Amino acid sequence: MALIDIRSLTFEYPGSLEPIFHDLDLQLDTDWKLGFIGRNGYGKTTFLKLLMDEYSYQGTITKPLPMTYFPFSISNYNVMTLDLLETLQADFELWRLQREMNLLEVGEETLYRSFSTLSGGEQTKILLALLFAEEERFLLIDEPTNHLDTHGREVVAKYLESKKGFILVSHDREFINSIVDHILTIEKSKVVLQRGTYDTWEQNKNLEDQYELEQNQKLRKELRRLKQSAREKAVWSDKVEAAKTGSGPVDRGYIGHMSAKMAKRSKAINKRYKETVDEKEKLLKNIETIDKLQMNVLNHHAKQYVNAEDFTIAYGSGHVFEPIQFVVEKGDCLVFKGGNGSGKTSIIKAILGKDVPWQGRLAIAKGITISYVPQKFHSVNGNINDFVDEEQLDKTKFFTMLIKLGFTRNQFEIPIENFSMGQKKKIFLAKSICEEAHLFVWDEPLNYIDVISRIQIENMILEYSPTMILVEHDRRFIDKVATDIIELSK
Ligand SMILES: Nc1ncnc2c1ncn2[C@@H]1O[C@H](COP(=O)(O)OP(=O)(O)OP(=O)(O)O)[C@@H](O)[C@H]1O
Numbered sequence: 001m002a003l004i005d006i007r008s009l010t011f012e013y014p015g016s017l018e019p020i021f022h023d024l025d026l027q028l029d030t031d032w033k034l035g036f037i038g039r040n041g042y043g044k045t046t047f048l049k050l051l052m053d054e055y056s057y058q059g060t061i062t063k064p065l066p067m068t069y070f071p072f073s074i075s076n077y078n079v080m081t082l083d084l085l086e087t088l089q090a091d092f093e094l095w096r097l098q099r100e101m102n103l104l105e106v107g108e109e110t111l112y113r114s115f116s117t118l119s120g121g122e123q124t125k126i127l128l129a130l131l132f133a134e135e136e137r138f139l140l141i142d143e144p145t146n147h148l149d150t151h152g153r154e155v156v157a158k159y160l161e162s163k164k165g166f167i168l169v170s171h172d173r174e175f176i177n178s179i180v181d182h183i184l185t186i187e188k189s190k191v192v193l194q195r196g197t198y199d200t201w202e203q204n205k206n207l208e209d210q211y212e213l214e215q216n217q218k219l220r221k222e223l224r225r226l227k228q229s230a231r232e233k234a235v236w237s238d239k240v241e242a243a244k245t246g247s248g249p250v251d252r253g254y255i256g257h258m259s260a261k262m263a264k265r266s267k268a269i270n271k272r273y274k275e276t277v278d279e280k281e282k283l284l285k286n287i288e289t290i291d292k293l294q295m296n297v298l299n300h301h302a303k304q305y306v307n308a309e310d311f312t313i314a315y316g317s318g319h320v321f322e323p324i325q326f327v328v329e330k331g332d333c334l335v336f337k338g339g340n341g342s343g344k345t346s347i348i349k350a351i352l353g354k355d356v357p358w359q360g361r362l363a364i365a366k367g368i369t370i371s372y373v374p375q376k377f378h379s380v381n382g383n384i385n386d387f388v389d390e391e392q393l394d395k396t397k398f399f400t401m402l403i404k405l406g407f408t409r410n411q412f413e414i415p416i417e418n419f420s421m422g423q424k425k426k427i428f429l430a431k432s433i434c435e436e437a438h439l440f441v442w443d444e445p446l447n448y449i450d451v452i453s454r455i456q457i458e459n460m461i462l463e464y465s466p467t468m469i470l471v472e473h474d475r476r477f478i479d480k481v482a483t484d485i486i487e488l489s490k
């Protein structure tokens with residue numbers, strides 16, 4: 001056991017309005033399997049890069065071991081895999097790499113193929129094997145699941161569970177839950193470390209939120225009472241003021257004295273009111289609220305929105321998967337699962353009327369409006385305002401959605417290219433949620449998306465029952481929202 005010792009760490013990106021870390025003290029044990037979660041853009045990747053000494057910062061970070069960051073930055077994919085690995089990490093021993101690859105269920109022959117020909121899942125597994133091929137290192141593993149299918153996630157989860165000495169950033173609850181023994185979270189105003197796993201964190205968070213919500217409720221009641229009493233006092237002192245200038249046998253001196261006293265009291269009440277508001281604001285800071293999302297689901301008269309029979313995709317000679325049948329009716333949420341390359345995105349494209357070679361029967365109800373979130377999103381120039389103009393979005397609606405998804409107003413001004421991956425993905429997801437449509441077609445919508453937003457999206461789907469076709473690998477999500485699951489087999 002050794003300690004990574006972080007003292008008074010302060011860091012902000014040049015030109016940004018607020019620091020990402022302020023005076024952070026943290027001690028981490030190099031024997032831990034540390035899960036690292038937090039909303040998109042809160043600074044998880046930044047923290048790992050600080051540990052890698054990629055940026056200059058204030059404070060000190062003492063590291064007892066050298067560290068390696070995953071994913072590696074790779075400039076050329078068109079080289080033999082083994083050659084590529086040697087450029088990434090010079091001094092590993094081949095037998096060790098092979099041992100790790102074996103545990104991760106990747107064939108050795110992949111080492112002698114061009115890296116560009118490997119599937120996303122194979123690439124991820126080989127690079128993970130490389131991380132663990134060298135000993136005496138502390139590993140910083142940043143979102144390894146994005147290219148892994150359900151089976152791949154299970155294999156990698158079992159693998160990482162058997163290892164130790166790493167920080168793992170992941171938004172996949174099932175995945176992270178089965179691996180880690182400690183959890184680090186970045187919240188709005190603090191970084192919190194606790195023993196346990198994702199479920200422990202979620203339970204604690206629910207309890208804490210419940211407590212803080214109750215506190216807030218109490219405060220709100222008190223605020224109401226204070227407001228009411230401030231109003232009554234004001235009315236009373238107005239009346240007294242009016243009486244002072246009115247006619248009749250009154251003791252003006254006495255009333256003037258009372259009125260001044262009331263004004264003083266009213267001031268004191270206002271002060272107390274303000275203090276209570278401040279206190280409430282401080283409290284609110286610590287709640288990472290799971291705001292409700294709204295969506296506009298259009299109603300179509302057709303009962304069946306999509307109907308497919310004997311349907312398959314055929315590139316060249318063979319079928320990509322065994323022919324399937326499916327029907328999507330109003331309110332259904334159909335989820336396609338399947339390994340890398342099993343044809344999920346191709347089905348989506350066929351449904352969208354894009355040019356893919358499909359066979360069989362595929363009927364889409366006439367006049368259906370589809371809202372689509374692609375798996376791979378295109379890069380966007382400019383800031384969010386430019387995006388709103390370009391896509392002709394309803395600005396208020398779109399901004400409200402982004403804020404509920406965890407953005408701050410400051411971020412609307414910065415170039416989108418500086419956004420974290422999750423923040424970029426959220427722009428496209430938010431756009432679709434704001435759109436009015438009959439059918440929502442989302443291809444791996446949760447890649448890069450943080451845990452809180454996953455919960456928000458689940459709740460929204462359960463509340464609005466939109467008609468949906470999804471490709472997704474997040475098991476907890478599928479368990480909650482799917483009305484039908486189709487597993488593609490080759
Ligand atoms: N070069 C930069 N200049 C200015 N701001 C930046 C820059 N790089 C990142 N940021 C901002 O810093 C914040 C933290 O980014 P970071 O990539 O660390 O987030 P993250 O927690 O890893 O998010 P995700 O879960 O989406 O991966 C974000 O709000 C991002 O917009």
Ligand SMILES: [Mg+2]
Nearest residue numbers: 044045420421
């Ligand atoms: Mg990140």
